[in-house]
Structures are given as C-alpha cells and as structure tokens.
Amino acid sequence: MNIIEQTELSAATATTEVAASTGTPTALTSPITKSAAVTKLLSRNKGATLGEIMAITHWQPHSTRAFLTGLRKKGIELLRETRSGGETSYRIDR
Numbered sequence: 001m002n003i004i005e006q007t008e009l010s011a012a013t014a015t016t017e018v019a020a021s022t023g024t025p026t027a028l029t030s031p032i033t034k035s036a037a038v039t040k041l042l043s044r045n046k047g048a049t050l051g052e053i054m055a056i057t058h059w060q061p062h063s064t065r066a067f068l069t070g071l072r073k074k075g076i077e078l079l080r081e082t083r084s085g086g087e088t089s090y091r092i093d094r
Contacts, residue, residue, distance in 0.1 A: 034056075038057060038067060042078070049088065079091045
C-alpha cells in the first residue's frame with residue numbers, strides 16, 4: 001500500500017470514528033472539518049502523533065505544530081508523551 005492509499009484510508013477512518021462518536025451516519029452529514037477530526041484524534045486515550053495528524057489533514061509539519069499551538073492558546077491543555085516506539089504523541093488532558 002502506498003502513502004496516498006494510507007492517507008486516504010486514514011482520512012476515511014477518522015471521519016467514521018468522529019461520526020460514530022457523535023451518533024450520526026457519515027452519509028447524511030456534511031464533511032467533518034479538519035479541526036474536528038484532529039481534536040477527536042487528540043481526545044483518544046493514546047492521543048495522536050504528528051504523523052497521524054498530518055495523514056488525515058494533509059498538512060505540512062509546521063502547520064500541524066501551529067494547530068497544536070493554537071489549541072494551547074485557546075486554553076486547551078495538551079499532554080506530550082513518548083510512546084514505546086519512541087514517537088511523541090499529543091493528547092488533550094481531560
């Protein structure tokens with residue numbers, strides 16, 4: 001599977017996850033915003049890595065980091081953790 005197929009799969013998965021969590025069918029709703037999809041990923045227990053966020057939003061690394069900074073400026077507390085594989089993940093502190 002190439003990177004484009006993985007990215008499209010990730011975007012579809014994120015859309016389905018967000019729709020499932022809100023209880024709305026994906027076919028009847030308007031497209032989910034990138035902000036909502038990222039917030040949903042960050043709300044998971046394991047959080048999200050920059051790579052995961054970049055895959056579903058098609059953002060560059062600097063744009064992804066800027067979005068995280070924007071969340072912090074809005075008063076949302078982000079936790080930064082290191083996964084067992086050495087990747088840094090970010091998670092919204094609830």
